Amino acid sequence: MVAHMKTTVEISDDLLARSRKLLKQQGGTLRSLLEEGLTIILKERTGRMEKPRITPVTFAGKGLQPQMQGKNWEQIRSKIYPDDRG
Numbered sequence: 001m002v003a004h005m006k007t008t009v010e011i012s013d014d015l016l017a018r019s020r021k022l023l024k025q026q027g028g029t030l031r032s033l034l035e036e037g038l039t040i041i042l043k044e045r046t047g048r049m050e051k052p053r054i055t056p057v058t059f060a061g062k063g064l065q066p067q068m069q070g071k072n073w074e075q076i077r078s079k080i081y082p083d084d085r086g
Helices: 014-026 030-046 073-079
Strands: none
Touching: 014 030
């Protein structure tokens, strides 16, 4: 679980205005922009980057059905998309 802390940051009016303009054009939040910027600066100054958090993706199935065992991807795909001739 990731903990978040609220804090107050004082920045110049010009920097805030330019940030908001960029975010309006490209989307995103001021929070994400600040976090990205801090991450880049910390990487540059410490010489390393924090490892990204990877969330494992799992499913509750039991793998391939018996009739698909040993089949190649094209054979499996043709069963999933029988009308796809692409």
